[in-house]
Amino acid sequence: MTALLDIENLSKHFPGGVRAVDGISFHIAPGETLALVGESGCGKSTTSRLALRLLEPTTGSIRFNGEDLRTLSPAALRRRRRDMQIVFQDPYASLNPRMTIGEIIAEPLRVHGLAPTRAAMQARVAELLDRVGLPPDAAARYPRQFSGGQRQRIGIARAIGPNPSLVVADEPVSALDVSLQGQVVNLLQDLQEQLGLSYLFVAHDLAVVRHIAHRVAVMYLGVIVETAPADRLFAAPHHPYTQALLSAAPEPEPGAVRNRIILQGEIPSPRAIPPGCRFHTRCPLAQDICRAQTPPNQQVAPGHTAACHFAAPYPIPTESRR
Amino acid sequence: MRHPVTLICLAIVVAFVAIAAFGPLILPQDPLAQSFIARLKPPSAAHWFGTDRYGRDVFARVLLGTRWSLLLGLAAPLIAGTLGTLIGAFAGFYGGWFDRIAGRVADLLMAFPSLLLGILLAAALGPGFGNLIAAVAFAFLPRFIRVARASTLAVRSEPYVEASFAAGEHPLRIVLRHVLPNISGPVIVVGTLWIATAIRIEATLSFIGLGVQPPAPSWGNIIRDGLTNILGSPWPVVTAGFTLTLCVLAFNIVGDAVRDALDPDYRE
Numbered sequence: 001m002t003a004l005l006d007i008e009n010l011s012k013h014f015p016g017g018v019r020a021v022d023g024i025s026f027h028i029a030p031g032e033t034l035a036l037v038g039e040s041g042c043g044k045s046t047t048s049r050l051a052l053r054l055l056e057p058t059t060g061s062i063r064f065n066g067e068d069l070r071t072l073s074p075a076a077l078r079r080r081r082r083d084m085q086i087v088f089q090d091p092y093a094s095l096n097p098r099m100t101i102g103e104i105i106a107e108p109l110r111v112h113g114l115a116p117t118r119a120a121m122q123a124r125v126a127e128l129l130d131r132v133g134l135p136p137d138a139a140a141r142y143p144r145q146f147s148g149g150q151r152q153r154i155g156i157a158r159a160i161g162p163n164p165s166l167v168v169a170d171e172p173v174s175a176l177d178v179s180l181q182g183q184v185v186n187l188l189q190d191l192q193e194q195l196g197l198s199y200l201f202v203a204h205d206l207a208v209v210r211h212i213a214h215r216v217a218v219m220y221l222g223v224i225v226e227t228a229p230a231d232r233l234f235a236a237p238h239h240p241y242t243q244a245l246l247s248a249a250p251e252p253e254p255g256a257v258r259n260r261i262i263l264q265g266e267i268p269s270p271r272a273i274p275p276g277c278r279f280h281t282r283c284p285l286a287q288d289i290c291r292a293q294t295p296p297n298q299q300v301a302p303g304h305t306a307a308c309h310f311a312a313p314y315p316i317p318t319e320s321r322r
Numbered sequence: 323m324r325h326p327v328t329l330i331c332l333a334i335v336v337a338f339v340a341i342a343a344f345g346p347l348i349l350p351q352d353p354l355a356q357s358f359i360a361r362l363k364p365p366s367a368a369h370w371f372g373t374d375r376y377g378r379d380v381f382a383r384v385l386l387g388t389r390w391s392l393l394l395g396l397a398a399p400l401i402a403g404t405l406g407t408l409i410g411a412f413a414g415f416y417g418g419w420f421d422r423i424a425g426r427v428a429d430l431l432m433a434f435p436s437l438l439l440g441i442l443l444a445a446a447l448g449p450g451f452g453n454l455i456a457a458v459a460f461a462f463l464p465r466f467i468r469v470a471r472a473s474t475l476a477v478r479s480e481p482y483v484e485a486s487f488a489a490g491e492h493p494l495r496i497v498l499r500h501v502l503p504n505i506s507g508p509v510i511v512v513g514t515l516w517i518a519t520a521i522r523i524e525a526t527l528s529f530i531g532l533g534v535q536p537p538a539p540s541w542g543n544i545i546r547d548g549l550t551n552i553l554g555s556p557w558p559v560v561t562a563g564f565t566l567t568l569c570v571l572a573f574n575i576v577g578d579a580v581r582d583a584l585d586p587d588y589r590e
Contacts, residue, residue, distance in 0.1 A: 054487055081490030094481035098503045107499075108489035158485070 002066070003027035004198050005051060005166055010060030011222075012046050018270050020046045022222035023060070030165065033192065033199040035209040035230070037245065038219035039267055044202045045089075047219070048170045051200055052084055053077060064166070082112040085159035089171040091151035095143040101154055102139030105129070108162045128157040131194075132187060149180035153187065160191060168200045173208055185212050206249040210234060215303070218242045221278045222270055224297075228304040236313040238306035240283050243316050261316055277309065285310050328579045334572035342392040345385045353382035353539055364557055372557035374547060380558045383539035384565050390451065390528075390540045391569065395521035398458035403513045405459075406466025411505060413467070414474030415497050425471070428464035436461040440523045444532040454533050458523050462516055469512045473505035480504075511581040518573035525566050541566045 005028040012021040021043040028034045036044045049055040053062060053069045062069040064084060072080060085108070088094035095104055105125045106115070115121035126136040132153040143151060152172060159167050169188065173181040189212055191197060203209050209216060213230040218241060226239040237243040244261040263282045268274055274281050280290040289309050297307045308315065351369075357377030365372045371380035413424040431439065436458075443457035477483060478501065486496045527533035528542025536543055541562045548558030 052488060054484060078490040078492065081488060086485070086488045088481045088485065090481055094485050096480075096482040096486075096500055096504070099499075107486060107491065111490045111492075155485075158489075162489075 002029075003063070004030045004032075004065060005200070006061075006063040007051060008061050008063075010047070010050055010062065011058045012043075012050055012055060013058045016271065019222050019273055020270050021050060021057075022270075022273070024219070024222075024224045025060075026217050026224060026227065028166065028198050028200060030198055031192070031196050032214045033201050033212050035201045035203055035213035035216045036219060037203055037206060037209055037216055039204060041267055041270070042219045043222040043270070044204075044219050045170055048086070048168045048200060048202045052081075052086060052168055054086075079112070082108070082114075082162045083164050084166040084168070085162065085164040087152070087155050087159045087167060087169045087172045089175055091148045091155060091175060092143075094155055095151055097143055099142075100139065101129075101134075101141055101143065101146075104143070104154065105139070105158045105161055108158060112162050114162055124161070128161050131160070131191070132157045148176055149184065152176060152180075152184055156184075156187065156191070160195060160197070163195070164197070166198045166200065168202070170202045171204065172201075174203065174205065181208060182211075188212060206234075206245055210249075218245065221267060221273060223278065223307070225279065225308070226304075226306040228301075228306075232301065232304055238300050238304070238311040238313060238315065239279075239308045240285050240310075240315045241279050242306075243314060277307075279308075284316055325579070328575060331572040331575040332579075334568060335576050338388060338392060338569050338572070341385060342389045345388055349382050349385060351379040351382045353378060353386045354537055355379075364555065365561075371561035372555065374544070374558045375551050375555075380544065380548075380561055383544055383558075384541065384562050386538075387534075387540040387544060387562070388565075388569075390534050390538075391521050391524055391566070394451075394455055394458060394524040395517045395573070397455050398462060398520040398523075399513045399516045401455065401459040402462035402516075403466050403509055406463045407470040407502070407505070407509050409463075410467040410470025410472075411474045411497055411501050414471040415478055415493070415501055421471075424467060428467040428471075431461075431464040432468070434461075436465075436519065437523055437526060440527060441530070441532065444527050449532060449535050451534060454524065454527060457527075458520055461523070462520070465512060465516065466509065469508050470505055473508045474501055477501050477504045507584045511577075511584050514577035514580045515574070516577075518570045518577060521566070521573065522570055 007027065008025045009023050010021060010025070011019070011023045013019050024047065026034060036047060038044045046055065050057050051062060057070065064080070069077065069080070102125050105128055106121055109115045109121060109124060115124045125139050129136055129138050134150060134153055146154065172188065173184050176184060185208060188199065192199065201209065201212060210230065215227065216230050216233045217224045217227045218239065219225070220241050226233065226237065226242045233242065234246065237246055244263050247259060247261040265282050268281055276292050277290040277295050280286040283290065287309070295307045295309045297305050298311060299305050300311055355378065359377070361373060361375055361377040363369055363373040369379050369381060371384060374380055409424050413421040439461040440458050443460055444454055447453035447457055483496060483500050486500055524533055524540070525542035528540040529546045533542055534540035536547070544562040545559050548562065552559055
């Protein structure tokens with residue numbers, strides 16, 4: 001299998017000893033959606049910027065279509081950006097308030113010379129607006145004239161404009177009302193089917209991820225603690241952190257048995273990462289070995305890895321589980 | 323903006339600009355023509371502002387002086403604003419050594435009051451109106467660098483700038499297309515507020531002989547000239563001084579109104 005995006009041992013350390021991303025590896029196949037899930041501050045947004053080399057990594061490699069993005073010159077990287085786009089979390093701040101919607105959507109097209117004439121540009125912008133469910137006359141208007149959900153559609157239209165093969169979606173729906181979240185997720189899913197896109201879908205909400213992800217990677221404090229195909233991860237989490245996150249997500253079926261696992265304390269600062277397993281300060285299963293040794297990333301099933309000394313299906317015992 | 327005082331000041335500003343532009347076409351008398359018999363006269367129907375010690379019509383001289391005052395008042399902030407905005411925007415956007423040097427130089431220049439810096443530079447460059455504009459513009463430069471740099475730092479971290487990077491846009495074009503339009507508000511506000519100061523500095527420099535050179539009239543040198551005979555005839559000093567005060571006041575109040583209208587922090 002050739003991956004579209006193949007990231008290895010990627011890390012980003014900020015001045016002051018902050019290890020925001022601390023050696024992570026993952027890959028995304030063509031047409032696949034990998035969800036990157038974790039609490040605020042776990043480094044998932046930083047990872048999404050590193051994956052596109054919008055941030056300069058401290059170590060590691062980013063292979064996109066087999067080519068290491070880190071070896072590219074600035075000009076070559078800019079050309080390559082046609083193929084990898086991003087949708088932002090904040091639908092308000094991600095659109096320049098002084099540009100019309102048409103100008104905003106046209107920007108990547110113009111940069112890469114994808115619409116040589118004025119007429120071609122107008123036609124392409126209208127087509128993109130139509131794809132995301134907005135009327136063609138939206139092109140002449142300004143961002144402030146649109147709601148959050150509509151603005152996110154504009155951001156998506158801008159991202160798919162140059163026909164990328166990878167779109168990084170950094171919490172694309174977490175700023176939206178729940179009623180709109182589903183619409184935007186469905187739109188992203190439809191676009192994936194129509195255009196064969198791959199997504200790196202960053203989220204803190206497992207309920208959103210359940211609908212769109214093919215595979216899920218769970219991040220905690222700068223590392224990936226568990227990776228698995230989506231249905232497997234939801235059916236049989238092997239890392240206690242994943243289990244705790246899942247227990248916090250709302251159950252889609254009314255009346256389903258829920259046993260919330262409440263984690264103690266706060267996520268530690270990336271400035272002072274605990275030794276051994278970095279989850280041990282909050283883990284209900286923590287033993288001496290967890291405080292001393294970093295757990296290896298072990299494969300528990302094909303395509304399913306977990307970094308825990310006690311990796312097992314539902315590692316945290318709960319009364320109602322038989 | 324709708325306040326009556328603001329509207330009156332706006333009208334005064336417009337009148338001054340009109341006088342500066344078209345005044346010389348409607349000069350009632352030759353501002354340079356001397357008359358031995360009509361020296362040091364008080365205001366009259368023939369000489370609205372009286373005459374000076376050479377018998378020259380003060381009204382005509384003040385009218386012509388408006389041109390120099392306003393030209394400098396507008397040119398210096400405009401030049402300083404354009405240069406300072408570009409320097410500040412690139413310093414804030416790119417950071418690094420250019421930012422450090424620009425920041426240090428701006429700090430250094432800010433340590434001097436702009437009037438003192440203006441006098442220093444005007445003295446160093448020598449008399450002449452071009453030199454005067456250059457001196458005052460340079461004295462204002464650090465203010466604009468500061469404002470543009472600070473605004474750029476705020477804009478630079480906006481997601482729409484990151485989006486432009488992600489689209490593959492060249493950083494230079496990001497500055498032009500995204501940064502400059504979005505920092506123009508604060509820069510325009512600072513610019514309008516410094517017009518009045520520039521007019522004041524021009525008057526001061528002309529007063530001490532570093533500005534517009536006699537016999538060409540400017541408000542500053544009319545006042546200086548009138549000072550010699552202030553006890554005998556205060557009219558040149560009073561009329562030119564009043565005109566200068568009115569002009570500075572009007573520009574200041576309009577500048578405040580522009581700030582209120584454009585700066586969201588001051589908006590009600």
